[in-house]
Amino acid sequence: MLEWRRRREPSKAMLYLSPLIAIGLTMLTGMLIFGAIGYDGLRAVTAIFVTPLLEPQRWADLGVKAAPLIMIALGLAIGFRANVWNIGAEGQYVMGAIAGTGVALLTHDMTGWWILPAMALAGIAGGAAYAALPALLKVRLQVSEILTSLMLTYVAVQFLYYLVRGPWKDPDGFNFPQTKMFSASQTLPAVAEGSLVHLGVPLAILLALVAWFVLGKTVAGYAVRVVGRAPAAARYGGFDANRVTWAALLAGGGLAGLAGLLEAAGPFGQLTPQFPVGYGFTAIIVAFLGRLSPPGIVFGALVLAVTYVGGEIAQSTVRLPAAATGMFQALLLFFLLATDVLVRYRLAWKARPARSAP
Amino acid sequence: MTQPPEQTAPSRLALAHVSKSFPGVKANQDISLAVRPGEIHALLGENGAGKSTLVKIIYGVQRADEGQVSFDGRPVEIASPKAARKLGIGMVFQHFSLFDGMTVLENIALGLDETVPAEELKARIKAILDSYSLPLDPDREVHTLSVGERQRIEIVRCLLQKPKLLIMDEPTSVLTPQEVERLFETLRQIAREGCSILYISHKLHEIKALCEAATILRAGRVVAACDPRIETTQHMAELMIGAELKHLQRPAASKQGAARLSVERLDMPGEPPFGTSLKGISFSAQAGEILGIAGVAGNGQAELLLALSGEHLASRNEAIKLDGRPIGLADAGARRSAGLACVPEERNGHAAVPDFSLAENVVLTARHRLPLAPSGLIRQGAVERYAGEVIARFDVRTTGPAALAGSLSGGNLQKFIMGREIGQRPDVLVVAQPTWGVDAGAAAAIRQALVDLAAQGSAIVVISQDLDELLELSDRLCVINEGRLSQARPVAGLKLEEIGLMMGGIHGESHEAEPAHA
């Protein structure tokens, strides 16, 4: 019989290995499930997890999909480390895009280098402001930020619908519910001529580096970690949990808002009802896959970007339904949480209980 | 007195060659012992000797890897506490297995294996309370009770099952001297009625006063079995510790100076739901002295420490003064910078973060007085150097500054924490339960370090439930009871009975005096 044995110290190796094991188990389980319901399981899994990496023309798309995931997940990871469960990043992402789009619509007839930075600032401010309400309620009244941030996501999406169907509807848009297309000064430039990869991609990597430094090397980062791990010890050490809660939610909201604006000013170029694609929720998986550490998050975002791109490939090649991508992502999170046990425990053969002879 | 049982009567409980291991520790090795019917048998050993594990095996909480347990002469497999109770084994835990938000009655019902209607259960409880003259109100919620009263719940819970063997795990650590005497009377009465008692403790004078037989454990093994009524305390202590007792080196005459910490009329409401409020606390601690604060657990000790450390702020700045400067409204970091260091009782998750390395745990409190993170950037080299110094100076057994705090034994972690604070040369050090759960060697080292720090001119406040420790360490002693602090009195010439009365005598007596409810 196998049994779990507690390790004396958490295993460093498993800390890095268990996400890989989880990916492997996800592929295996996905193959079995989709095989069982009548698809070619092996081809489906290959299309989702491997094909995007083998085809260089898809790499740009991977970067574009990974960038918002990195930014949102960085903010979420700061929160999760501090035990602040902001799960409304999707709402903050939408609000950031709305705020930035507001600036875009105001400056639609203008040109200048300053317009895009102004939109980005508005995006950050919009997302942060939208996260400020859960922060205020949490700090002042101990209302669970889990519920408030999530409720606000539904509100933000409805608000987006209202704007694109109502006041912000493009008058020349054949009555489609969408805003005007952004002008050239309002659209993210590509990193290289003709490339799909926009400025947001290197920016996401840069932000990951900054977050890595702040979390690991500064007293502020220490405060975030200690408040989450041991709140009583944090208070004893002179750290203010409320300030950390504020910082975590504002950072999370700001990063999600920035991601939203970059998505609006990049791939979308306008706001439409299809804008909320669930990056705010997928980023939760990214944050855990990356073990809440910035370098890990860059890796995690790439993996999830692969499943998005691969999901599209599988739709055309194996006729897998679009929802299959979501299933794979959820399975991945389950296996991640499950294999986490390997960090603290190891499997060992159970020693036979010795029977004392009479 | 107990009848000497006939030679032919089987032992109530017999252990033969019992062993149990955990990863990295052999908690019990080849343990054999026998308890006769009606005997009060001491299981003696210092912290970490393996007493708790052994008791958990007997009560079915854990299973032995090897060995045989017999009850009334028959070999038994005790798979669960339920099975233990079925055999007639009852247990009073050191950390009570009670539910604070529920009533006494509900707590007792939970401890019974059969379902008894509330009214009938009340009657049965009353019968037991009467026959042992124990005061307890079945309708009160547990969080409103004193620790002594809570212990009575556990005892009643056991007695309702008419046990043949009662296990008492460190039962006196939470009682006043008067309550201890009262408990012993109850235990003697229970034993006279034929129930055996396995009494776990490390307090030798109690064992001499109560027990007829003793098994001494050290490092997981039986090192001796003796009759504590005959054996000397000194010899039992040496058997228990495995070395000669080390006595505290005190400076010839403690030179006491000006008041360094003074607290005046400190009030603080208790934290909901179950906190104790501090009411008009006043005291002062002088340079070079160790002031002891005694009291039964839950009388405001935790709150007092939080109020002094700055984790809870006072309502007036003048309520707490450090060398004359008011600091009542200063936060924990500011107080530490000013020279006031505190060490709370709970090591894991309060004084230290178990899943942080020792180096990271240094940053927690030492960054204010030492240049570990000027301008907000942590200087890794300086942090590791200081952690290394603490480890070396206080003989912390570990692999180095990178080891996780949670991987250290209780005694080693406590030495590290004390070292971390003392190394910052605080003007005032407030410590709660400095040697709680710590082995004798580490405890002696910690006490010596406190004495040495005082000798250098710091003022030290020790909040502890261990009276023996306070009497050994302190120059003056005061008592905290229900959130109020008594006048401090010089330890020399203080009688145990007096301290006991200051601690509140026997808690819960007053409730009995109130008219009984319908």
Place this chain on the structure above:
Amino acid sequence: MTAAILVSIFMTLAAAATPILLAALGELVTEKAGVLNLGVEGMMLCGAVAGFAVAYSTGSVPLGLIAATLAGVAAAMIFALLTLGLGSNQVATGLALTIFGIGASSLIGAGFVGRTIERLGPLFPADYAAHPWLRLVFGHDAIVYLSLALVLAVSLFLRRTKAGLILRAVGENADSAHAIGYRVLAIRTSATAFGGALAGLGGAYFSLALTPMWADRLTAGRGWIALALVVFAAWKPGRLLIGAYLFGAVATFELQAKAAGLSFIAPEVLAMTPYLATIVVLTMMSLGRRTGGRDAPACLGKPFPAQ
């Protein structure tokens, strides 16, 4: 005439309240045992899709309801395996369960989008409810009655039975319960399963009774509102009933206002009301509770054994 309208509004209200009441009641029991399962939304979606799939393919709504209940239990067991078996973080696992429920329901439901079934009808024959006022009593479907009976049953179970006492004890102090000899993990697993069963049933109420048609994510965040309702109810079944029916009133207002074509309020703004109302209610609860006292089970969300 006005009586008929009032009765009809109340019928809508009861129907809107029922799925949330069920899900919240299940979660209440789960939380009383100390387990915080944030995956209510996911379990509801699993129930909704399983119920619809079975009802659609067998033509039997009762079979659909049973399937939904079982699907809810199955989803809850994934959660129990991870959090109770492998000690994973309850908040994270609850989120994972919701993400899973969304993915699984939309995958399974992909083939059913737009398909309709015969909806769950009233329990009693129509002539019992001929008069409008009688309809108030006899006009509901079986699940409405079941949900009300369950509120009473859970309330009695928690307050009056030994098993209920044990369940509360496990949520109050798992270490003590373990020391006395109760099987903490087994009790918590059962409570989690019960929560899953009711969430599954509540989810199926959407797809089999409210809108007898499959649509993606048709629970629209009601599982999260059920979680908020447990907080609102201070973990008391009676107050849960009040809360659910209040929520039903808000939802009915939204529907009625839309139907009446109140042109000065945008439909999107109406659609926000349940979520905003939830935030307002949570805030008011906190304001009211600041004087102290403790409602939540002391061990809620804490892992056992402690890490």
